[in-house]
Amino acid sequence: MAKFDSQDHQHLRYNPLRDDWVLVCPHRMKRPWAGHVEKPEEEQIPRHDPKNPLCPGNTRPNGKVNPDYESTFLFTNDFPALLEEGPAPEESSDPLFRCAEARGTCKVMCFHPWSDITLPLMSLPEIRVVIDKLAEINIDLGKKYTWVQIFENRGAIMGCSNPHPHCQVWASSYLSNEPSIKHRTQREYHLKHNSNMLLDYVNRELQKKERVILENEHWVWLVPYWAVWPYETILLPKAHVLRIEDLTESQKDALADITKRLLTKYDNLFEVSFPYSMGWVGAPTGKYLSEDCNFWQLHAVYYPPLLRSAKVKKFMVGYEMLATAQRDLTAEQAAEKLKGLPEEHYKNRKSDSS
Numbered sequence: 001m002a003k004f005d006s007q008d009h010q011h012l013r014y015n016p017l018r019d020d021w022v023l024v025c026p027h028r029m030k031r032p033w034a035g036h037v038e039k040p041e042e043e044q045i046p047r048h049d050p051k052n053p054l055c056p057g058n059t060r061p062n063g064k065v066n067p068d069y070e071s072t073f074l075f076t077n078d079f080p081a082l083l084e085e086g087p088a089p090e091e092s093s094d095p096l097f098r099c100a101e102a103r104g105t106c107k108v109m110c111f112h113p114w115s116d117i118t119l120p121l122m123s124l125p126e127i128r129v130v131i132d133k134l135a136e137i138n139i140d141l142g143k144k145y146t147w148v149q150i151f152e153n154r155g156a157i158m159g160c161s162n163p164h165p166h167c168q169v170w171a172s173s174y175l176s177n178e179p180s181i182k183h184r185t186q187r188e189y190h191l192k193h194n195s196n197m198l199l200d201y202v203n204r205e206l207q208k209k210e211r212v213i214l215e216n217e218h219w220v221w222l223v224p225y226w227a228v229w230p231y232e233t234i235l236l237p238k239a240h241v242l243r244i245e246d247l248t249e250s251q252k253d254a255l256a257d258i259t260k261r262l263l264t265k266y267d268n269l270f271e272v273s274f275p276y277s278m279g280w281v282g283a284p285t286g287k288y289l290s291e292d293c294n295f296w297q298l299h300a301v302y303y304p305p306l307l308r309s310a311k312v313k314k315f316m317v318g319y320e321m322l323a324t325a326q327r328d329l330t331a332e333q334a335a336e337k338l339k340g341l342p343e344e345h346y347k348n349r350k351s352d353s354s
């Protein structure tokens with residue numbers, strides 16, 4: 001029988017952060033990936049749309065008027081999933097019908113006054129302002145709430161309802177499912193190995209190199225060994241950082257740099273504003289601020305749905321819903337593909353040559 005080759009033969013990979021497995025089936029990729037590109041029409045977004053509720057100076061459907069903001073703009077979501085106040089359910093000891101109180105708040109943050117710009121096309125100082133604001137929000141909401149989830153849904157395919165560049169922040173009184181798993185796995189790893197899981201991981205990846213796409217003085221962008229989505233990536237600091245607000249000035253500058261570079265590569269992959277859900281994950285807040293959370297490491301995750309082109313997405317259905325997540329393209333192949341892409345944004349290249 002042929003010798004096992006991870007780029008050729010089916011296998012399972014373990015995700016130590018989520019304590020689960022992914023099935024990798026590279027033999028289904030027999031034909032070489034030739035970058036079949038179906039280009040969609042480039043969406044024409046006006047810089048300022050008087051009807052867009054996220055634009056500066058506009059009146060939102062609930063009658064609130066946005067300021068004439070010139071940089072970022074933070075406001076409380078007009079349709080929040082989580083409310084600060086409200087009646088709480090009665091506690092029940094029934095194991096089959098458990099219920100718990102949920103309180104929180106939801107914010108929206110616009111990155112820029114223009115609707116026709118995205119993070120990779122923004123300047124480094126503009127991206128840096130966004131990072132500073134996210135750190136402030138985490139401090140502010142973290143005083144009261146256990147979990148502050150900063151996330152960005154980009155693209156209609158990811159459920160984003162508005163093309164204006166923005167992210168959301170949901171803060172909750174409870175530790176949500178995903179961070180709760182990561183809290184347990186990082187703590188257990190620390191207890192067992194007396195070191196930090198993601199710091200060990202990033203150092204091993206820097207030695208191996210095969211999944212690293214980009215790095216700078218303070219950050220590493222890579223396709224994790226256990227990635228599920230075709231071009232899923234993780235952004236990790238090289239040093240130990242618990243929360244976004246703990247980043248130093250130079251780590252934040254470097255974060256602006258790598259954010260612009262990585263999002264440019266993503267956009268260049270299929271020459272489209274690359275859709276994804278991304279989010280920041282660091283040590284929990286609220287009552288955890290006074291606990292030892294040193295086993296945590298701040299990281300950002302990017303989950304993009306596209307598989308083969310700007311129009312062909314991966315569906316997490318069937319076997320994946322019922323059994324185990326599965327991928328064909330290996331993490332190493334995805335990293336190689338992203339690594340080979342230019343760092344100049346395709347939109348800038350086009351405008352240079354026209």
Ligand code: H2U
Pocket residue numbers: 053054060061062076077078079080108152153159160161162168
């Ligand atoms: P998404 O595009 O990722 O869905 O985020 C937009 C958010 O903005 C969404 O949660 C809020 C929506 O509730 N929003 C307002 O709060 N006010 C508005 O007038 C429009 C949209």
